[in-house]
Amino acid sequence: MNGKIQMKTPLVEMDGDEMTRVIWQMIKDILLTPYIDLKTEYYDLGLVHRDKTDDQVTIDSAIAVKKYGVAVKCATITANAERVTEYNLKQMWKSPNGTIRAILDGTVFRAPIIVNRIKPFIPAWKKPIIIARHAYGDVYKNVESRIKERGKAELVFTSETGEITRQTIHDFDGQGVIMGMHNTDSSIYSFARSCFNYAVDQKQDLWFATKDTISKQYDHRFKDIFQEVYDNEYKDRFEKLKIEYFYTLIDDAVARVVRSEGGYIWACKNYDGDVMSDMVATVFGSLAMMTSVLVSPDGYYEYEAAHGTVQRHYYKHLKGEETSTNSMATIFAWTGALRKRGELDNLQELINFANKLEQTSIRTIEDGIMTKDLTMLCSDSDIKSVNTEEFLKEIDYRLKKILY
Numbered sequence: 001m002n003g004k005i006q007m008k009t010p011l012v013e014m015d016g017d018e019m020t021r022v023i024w025q026m027i028k029d030i031l032l033t034p035y036i037d038l039k040t041e042y043y044d045l046g047l048v049h050r051d052k053t054d055d056q057v058t059i060d061s062a063i064a065v066k067k068y069g070v071a072v073k074c075a076t077i078t079a080n081a082e083r084v085t086e087y088n089l090k091q092m093w094k095s096p097n098g099t100i101r102a103i104l105d106g107t108v109f110r111a112p113i114i115v116n117r118i119k120p121f122i123p124a125w126k127k128p129i130i131i132a133r134h135a136y137g138d139v140y141k142n143v144e145s146r147i148k149e150r151g152k153a154e155l156v157f158t159s160e161t162g163e164i165t166r167q168t169i170h171d172f173d174g175q176g177v178i179m180g181m182h183n184t185d186s187s188i189y190s191f192a193r194s195c196f197n198y199a200v201d202q203k204q205d206l207w208f209a210t211k212d213t214i215s216k217q218y219d220h221r222f223k224d225i226f227q228e229v230y231d232n233e234y235k236d237r238f239e240k241l242k243i244e245y246f247y248t249l250i251d252d253a254v255a256r257v258v259r260s261e262g263g264y265i266w267a268c269k270n271y272d273g274d275v276m277s278d279m280v281a282t283v284f285g286s287l288a289m290m291t292s293v294l295v296s297p298d299g300y301y302e303y304e305a306a307h308g309t310v311q312r313h314y315y316k317h318l319k320g321e322e323t324s325t326n327s328m329a330t331i332f333a334w335t336g337a338l339r340k341r342g343e344l345d346n347l348q349e350l351i352n353f354a355n356k357l358e359q360t361s362i363r364t365i366e367d368g369i370m371t372k373d374l375t376m377l378c379s380d381s382d383i384k385s386v387n388t389e390e391f392l393k394e395i396d397y398r399l400k401k402i403l404y
């Protein structure tokens with residue numbers, strides 16, 4: 001390699017919080033800027049700056065994704081009551097991921113990084129299971145309230161022309177809770193299409209599941225749209241590739257997934273995807289080995305790690321104690337974004353770099369060098385437990401060898 005790799009279009013860089021913010025800077029310093037003339041448009045989504053800008057920075061960053069097409073995001077704190085006190089916040093800001101997904105729409109694909117030394121907790125799982133999570137609506141865009149007295153709760157729809165339909169949700173004779181949520185046909189269609197496209201792209205079966213037997217309108221709509229899109233637009237391509245579209249009830253799907261050997265895409269409604277991607281990540285080893293990309297129907301991509309800000313490690317770091325935080329998923333967020341940028345801008349050197357960085361990251365673990373979350377899962381005797389920074393330097397040592 002002679003000289004740094006040049007980029008054409010900037011990546012939208014969304015910085016975040018706590019331990020992942022620390023790792024973010026280390027990855028840039030150790031693995032990226034020595035090799036790439038890194039071009040980014042920087043947005044600080046750390047909680048302090050979100051609060052300072054009344055969360056405008058989150059909205060601005062999502063708009064920038066629409067302008068440039070590819071983003072890489074660090075994990076961020078979703079504020080709750082404790083965080084409001086801890087950071088002395090003006091208000092309990094919404095989840096940045098929720099805000100970004102609401103602006104970009106789309107589907108989140110989560111895939112585990114598989115390494116030979118780490119055996120899944122479910123021995124039958126031989127191949128990755130990719131979770132495709134609908135990233136719009138349902139409980140993540142709900143309206144809810146506590147009922148404090150007797151009374152009637154109703155679902156009311158007022159059409160543009162003023163026509164009103166009403167249904168009773170419940171006649172309360174005491175306290176309780178209610179919630180209203182929604183989705184739109186257009187978002188469900190684009191969810192379905194991005195899942196079928198991804199299946200064709202990866203040449204893998206697609207599974208989809210809802211609770212349509214209980215939710216005869218809401219969940220059934222998802223089932224019907226998927227079937228319609230499959231029959232009209234994808235059936236031929238699936239048959240040609242000898243891959244399958246398979247629909248079942250969510251509880252049946254869970255049972256089948258556990259008994260399967262993996263190797264398919266599992267499309268999940270928003271909440272199911274939230275829960276099941278943590279389950280799949282855990283079975284494959286560690287949350288720190290789960291990658292995540294939001295693919296919007298307009299062709300925008302936002303790459304991130306599936307895990308959070310690793311708060312417990314951050315507090316140790318603040319006390320000056322050594323940490324052993326696994327940076328794999330955050331590295332893969334960067335490589336995913338750089339490779340996509342390379343594809344869009346036709347920069348083969350950038351694509352090669354992203355591939356090589358992924359290979360050497362996996363190689364490092366397969367050489368037996370890993371952070372504590374992984375050493376706990378590996379029974380080999382020749383492994384070396386390293387701290388947060390050592391792990392990155394071990395990757396860099398191997399990266400240099402294949403780059404030069």
Ligand code: NAP
Nearest residue numbers: 075076077078287288306307308309310311312325326373
């Ligand atoms: P978390 O940050 O994912 O961490 C949960 C636990 O998983 C950690 O305490 C750690 O276990 C382990 N872990 C996760 N990532 C790891 C890594 N890279 N290396 C080693 N171990 C790792 O979840 P959380 O503690 O529930 O949430 C912390 C904050 O993150 C919250 O404020 C939440 O709002 C936010 N969050 C953000 C996102 C996002 O931005 N996408 C997603 C989820 C959560 P041990 O402590 O046992 O070592």
Ligand code: MG
Nearest residue numbers: 273274275278
């Ligand atoms: Mg979650």
